[in-house]
Amino acid sequence: MRTLMLSAIIAAVGLFGLTAHAQEFRAGKEYVELAAPVPVSEPGKIEVVELFWYGCPHCYQFEPVINPWVEQLPEDVDFKRVPAMFxxxxxxxxxxxxxxxxxxxxxxxxxxxxxxxxxxxxxxxxxxxxxxxxxxxxxxxxxxxxxxxxxxxxxxxxxxKKLGMAYQITGVPVLVVNGKYRFDLGSAGGPQRTLEVADFLIEKERAAR
Structure with a gap:
C-alpha cells in the first residue's frame, strides 16, 4: 500500500511539474504565435531561426549563451541564423x-x-x-x-529581407520556432529563459507531430 501511495505521489508531482511548465510559457506573454505561419526550409525537422545583427550588443552578449545550446540540439531540430536586414x-x-x-x-x-x-x-x-x-x-x-x-x-x-518581414520582427535578437512562434530576450525574460522558451516550443511542436 505504501509503495502504491508513493508511486501515486510521484506521478502526481510529475504531472504537476508538466502542467506548471506548460502554464509558465504562454502565447501573448513569453512568445507570440504568428497569424500567418512562415514555411520552414526542411519540413521534416523542427526549425529554430535566430535573427541577429553583428552590431547588436544584445546579440553579441547572447552568443556565449546560445552557441553551446545549439551544439547540443537533437537531430530533429534544424537551427539557422538569418541576418536582420533593416x-x-x-x-x-x-x-x-x-x-x-x-x-x-x-x-x-x-x-x-x-x-x-x-x-x-x-x-x-x-x-x-x-x-x-x-x-x-x-x-x-x-x-x-x-x-x-x-x-x-x-x-x-x-x-x-523577406523572412524578416514575414516574421514581423522589429529588433534583434529574435528566435522563431518552426515558423510559428516568435520571441526575444525581453518577452522571454532574459537569455537563459529565452532558451527555455525555445525548448518548450520545440517540445510542443514535437508532441504535435
Whole structure:
C-alpha cells in the first residue's frame, strides 16, 4: 500500500511539474504565435531561426549563451541564423554574414567579426574593411570579396529581407520556432529563459507531430 501511495505521489508531482511548465510559457506573454505561419526550409525537422545583427550588443552578449545550446540540439531540430536586414549597415553586415556562411568559415571567424565591432571600434562599413579583418583571421581576401559580391549571396540577402518581414520582427535578437512562434530576450525574460522558451516550443511542436 505504501509503495502504491508513493508511486501515486510521484506521478502526481510529475504531472504537476508538466502542467506548471506548460502554464509558465504562454502565447501573448513569453512568445507570440504568428497569424500567418512562415514555411520552414526542411519540413521534416523542427526549425529554430535566430535573427541577429553583428552590431547588436544584445546579440553579441547572447552568443556565449546560445552557441553551446545549439551544439547540443537533437537531430530533429534544424537551427539557422538569418541576418536582420533593416537597411543601411544592417544590410551590409547581413551580406557579410551570408558571404561567410557560403564559405563555411569556422565559428571563430564570426566571433572575430563581433569582437571587431564591439571591442575594437571597427564598424566594418565597407567590404574592404571586412576583407582586411577577415584576412587577419585566415580568410582569403579575394575569395571573400568574390563571395560578397556574388549573385547567390545577393539573392539570399533578398530572401533574408523577406523572412524578416514575414516574421514581423522589429529588433534583434529574435528566435522563431518552426515558423510559428516568435520571441526575444525581453518577452522571454532574459537569455537563459529565452532558451527555455525555445525548448518548450520545440517540445510542443514535437508532441504535435
Amino acid at each position: 537597411g543601411g549597415i544592417w544590410n551590409l553586415h547581413g551580406q557579410l554574414f551570408l558571404a561567410l556562411e557560403s564559405m563555411n568559415v569556422e565559428q571563430s571567424v564570426h566571433d572575430a567579426v563581433f569582437s571587431a565591432y564591439h571591442n575594437e571600434g571597427n564598424k566594418l562599413d565597407t567590404p574592404e574593411k571586412m576583407a582586411d579583418l577577415l584576412a587577419k583571421n585566415g580568410v582569403d581576401r579575394e575569395a571573400f570579396l568574390k563571395a560578397f559580391n556574388s549573385f547567390g549571396v545577393k539573392g539570399r540577402a533578398e530572401q533574408a
